[in-house]
Amino acid sequence: MNLRLNALLTSKLKLNKKIILFLFSLFYCQIFSQKALSLDDVKKEADHFFEDEEFAKAYKPYTQLVANYPKDLEYNYRLGVCMIYCEPDKKKCISYLKTASKNSEESPKDVKFYLGKAYHINYLFDEAIKYYTEYKLIGTSVQQKKLQVDQEIKACENGKRLLSNVSDLVIQSKKQLNELDYFRSYDLKSIGGKLLIKPDEFKTIIDKKKKEKSVLFLPKGSNTVYYSSYGDNPINGKDIYTSTKQADNSFTKGEKVNGINTEFDEDYPFLHPNGKTLYFASKGFNSMGGYDIFKSVYDEENKTWGKPKNMEFPINSPDDDYLFVTDSAETTAYFSTGRQSPPGKIDVLKINTKRIPIDVLVIKGNLFKESQDQILKGKILIKNIKTEDSVVTFKTSENGDYLIDLPNGAKLLFTVETPGLNTQSDTVNLPLATTSKPYRQTISYLEGKMIITNFFDENSSEENYKQYLKVIEKKAKLDVNEKAKEFDEKIVNISKKEVEENSEELKTKKDKMNSEIPSVSNLELVALSKQDAEEARKEYKVLKLDAEEAKQIGNDLLVTSENTISKINELISSDETIDDIKIRNDSIKIHETKKNDAIRQKEKANKLLAYSEVLNEESKIKEKEAELNEQYSNELEKIIINNNNESITKLETLQKEISEISNKEKKSESFYNDVKEKIEEK
Numbered sequence: 001m002n003l004r005l006n007a008l009l010t011s012k013l014k015l016n017k018k019i020i021l022f023l024f025s026l027f028y029c030q031i032f033s034q035k036a037l038s039l040d041d042v043k044k045e046a047d048h049f050f051e052d053e054e055f056a057k058a059y060k061p062y063t064q065l066v067a068n069y070p071k072d073l074e075y076n077y078r079l080g081v082c083m084i085y086c087e088p089d090k091k092k093c094i095s096y097l098k099t100a101s102k103n104s105e106e107s108p109k110d111v112k113f114y115l116g117k118a119y120h121i122n123y124l125f126d127e128a129i130k131y132y133t134e135y136k137l138i139g140t141s142v143q144q145k146k147l148q149v150d151q152e153i154k155a156c157e158n159g160k161r162l163l164s165n166v167s168d169l170v171i172q173s174k175k176q177l178n179e180l181d182y183f184r185s186y187d188l189k190s191i192g193g194k195l196l197i198k199p200d201e202f203k204t205i206i207d208k209k210k211k212e213k214s215v216l217f218l219p220k221g222s223n224t225v226y227y228s229s230y231g232d233n234p235i236n237g238k239d240i241y242t243s244t245k246q247a248d249n250s251f252t253k254g255e256k257v258n259g260i261n262t263e264f265d266e267d268y269p270f271l272h273p274n275g276k277t278l279y280f281a282s283k284g285f286n287s288m289g290g291y292d293i294f295k296s297v298y299d300e301e302n303k304t305w306g307k308p309k310n311m312e313f314p315i316n317s318p319d320d321d322y323l324f325v326t327d328s329a330e331t332t333a334y335f336s337t338g339r340q341s342p343p344g345k346i347d348v349l350k351i352n353t354k355r356i357p358i359d360v361l362v363i364k365g366n367l368f369k370e371s372q373d374q375i376l377k378g379k380i381l382i383k384n385i386k387t388e389d390s391v392v393t394f395k396t397s398e399n400g401d402y403l404i405d406l407p408n409g410a411k412l413l414f415t416v417e418t419p420g421l422n423t424q425s426d427t428v429n430l431p432l433a434t435t436s437k438p439y440r441q442t443i444s445y446l447e448g449k450m451i452i453t454n455f456f457d458e459n460s461s462e463e464n465y466k467q468y469l470k471v472i473e474k475k476a477k478l479d480v481n482e483k484a485k486e487f488d489e490k491i492v493n494i495s496k497k498e499v500e501e502n503s504e505e506l507k508t509k510k511d512k513m514n515s516e517i518p519s520v521s522n523l524e525l526v527a528l529s530k531q532d533a534e535e536a537r538k539e540y541k542v543l544k545l546d547a548e549e550a551k552q553i554g555n556d557l558l559v560t561s562e563n564t565i566s567k568i569n570e571l572i573s574s575d576e577t578i579d580d581i582k583i584r585n586d587s588i589k590i591h592e593t594k595k596n597d598a599i600r601q602k603e604k605a606n607k608l609l610a611y612s613e614v615l616n617e618e619s620k621i622k623e624k625e626a627e628l629n630e631q632y633s634n635e636l637e638k639i640i641i642n643n644n645n646e647s648i649t650k651l652e653t654l655q656k657e658i659s660e661i662s663n664k665e666k667k668s669e670s671f672y673n674d675v676k677e678k679i680e681e682k
Contacts, residue, residue: 077108094118113132120318121289159318164462178346198213210230259306358408358436361407367443382413385411530629558609
């Protein structure tokens with residue numbers, strides 16, 4: 001092996017020193033790996049690296065130890081911690097940490113914290129908060145401060161807010177590069193300047209002691225430099241400083257930048273050539289965990305940097321994201337992340353800075369049964385009406401719940417197969433949404449007929465991210481996605497078309513109004529008033545009929561349900577005389593279930609009767625509106641024929657009354673929506 005390596009090196013004399021050192025390192029690593037270590041030696045090596053927080057080096061030996069001692073709590077704990085910081089697949093660590101936390105008395109003290117951290121980096125913020133909070137009850141104050149538990153809890157709360165509305169990005173390229181020189185891949189042609197490891201002249205004694213290796217942007221044509229440093233006091237972590245080049249090419253002593261530093265770490269500043277926009281990474285403010293990228297704009301009037309704005313997901317994640325550098329037009333940018341890279345590697349992304357809508361909507365649905373004996377587990381087939389392609393086929397859960405990803409803005413055909421009922425289909429038009437928000441849907445049956453109800457206008461909340469968890473996990477990978485650009489162009493084209501159509505429609509209406517207003521005669525106004533009266537009269541009749549039907553159905557249902565409840569009560573009384581306890585209890589249980597169904601029927605009956613009253617009240621309002629319009633047309637005719645001044649005064653009064661009655665809220669709609677919401681809550 002030695003001879004072969006020497007021959008290789010001799011024949012490649014032009015190789016630089018770095019490559020030669022790499023080859024020697026590779027050779028000796030191979031020699032070392034051939035030497036078998038005892039498990040005691042492996043444990044010593046693993047423990048040494050772990051105590052020094054060199055998790056990448058401790059990872060492999062702890063893997064070996066867990067393979068030999070799969071139930072050992074300490075080994076599982078330490079392997080789980082190593083995985084948090086070294087394993088690209090962030091879900092792997094959870095099972096080991098859960099194993100380590102099984103025995104609360106014997107489990108390592110900090111396992112609760114790291115289990116919280118494991119859920120945190122996997123976007124399961126509520127679970128993370130739970131374990132962080134539990135750790136606060138047992139962890140020492142010194143260790144809690146070191147692990148910054150309160151800040152981690154705050155980061156989870158920030159994450160819930162930041163992910164309540166998710167948009168997407170066009171990822172142009174993604175490269176996994178060495179941690180030592182990843183920043184050299186940034187293309188700075190449009191702005192000039194250089195990215196380089198921070199020179200010693202910008203380092204304090206503490207920076208050098210901590211072997212701090214930050215990256216500094218040296219702008220072209222500017223004497224001002226922004227960089228990060230521990231300064232002279234490491235208590236508050238790293239901060240952003242600024243320094244100016246002097247006539248002798250030396251730099252002034254660095255000064256902290258006001259408004260963008262916190263008690264936590266700030267790093268990787270990039271001042272755009274416009275001199276007004278500063279991008280930087282911070283673990284403070286409203287970071288969702290680790291370094292998040294922020295943007296601050298300089299306020300010329302107040303001479304201060306504006307409140308930093310989080311660049312949000314998917315640029316930011318619960319892991320470290322940093323070094324955001326844009327082109328001169330701020331349309332394209334580079335940034336780096338460690339969220340899915342192995343030790344020693346960094347992912348560098350080139351993106352379009354413009355946000356675009358996500359290409360999917362997530363619908364949370366419920367299949368409701370009409371009768372007690374109906375089976376909820378149904379099958380739903382969804383087809384795209386425009387393309388006639390099958391989108392998805394899935395089964396609901398035992399309790400009728402389902403969660404599906406569907407194409408944003410699509411027109412779909414839902415075909416539902418429910419045991420015991422006819423297969424039925426209905427169309428669902430998805431909104432063309434610009435950001436994620438909760439989309440709910442119910443599928444219910446009334447007398448065997450399927451009814452799909454969509455709740456697409458609900459407001460966002462901090463819990464939305466749970467509905468989009470699978471989408472978030474997918475988008476967090478930051479895969480190159482040219483199709484996203486096509487989808488964005490589709491949105492833009494549709495939006496432009498809608499604007500043009502709306503503008504044309506508005507122009508047509510305006511022209512029509514302008515042409516009609518001067519030509520409307522008094523006689524035509526009389527005709528219009530009579531037409532309004534006739535329409536109001538028709539609506540009155542429909543409402544009156546609906547009210548009567550609702551009342552009739554409600555009364556019939558009320559009588560039936562009350563009779564059923566009375567009979568079941570008699571049966572329950574009879575059940576109580578049965579001697580056999582099991583038979584008695586089973587019979588009572590069956591009758592109680594039927595009684596509950598009858599009680600629900602009675603509740604429906606009462607709701608129908610209440611709805612009938614509301615419809616009846618609205619019918620009276622419509623009847624009044626019809627009468628007022630008839631009076632208005634009569635008084636207008638008097639003016640035309642007799643020029644009656646008294647009628648002019650009456651017209652003004654009538655017009656006011658008509659306006660007031662027309663603006664009255666339709667109580668039947670609010671009543672119906674209120675009942676529907678309560679049913680959904682149940």
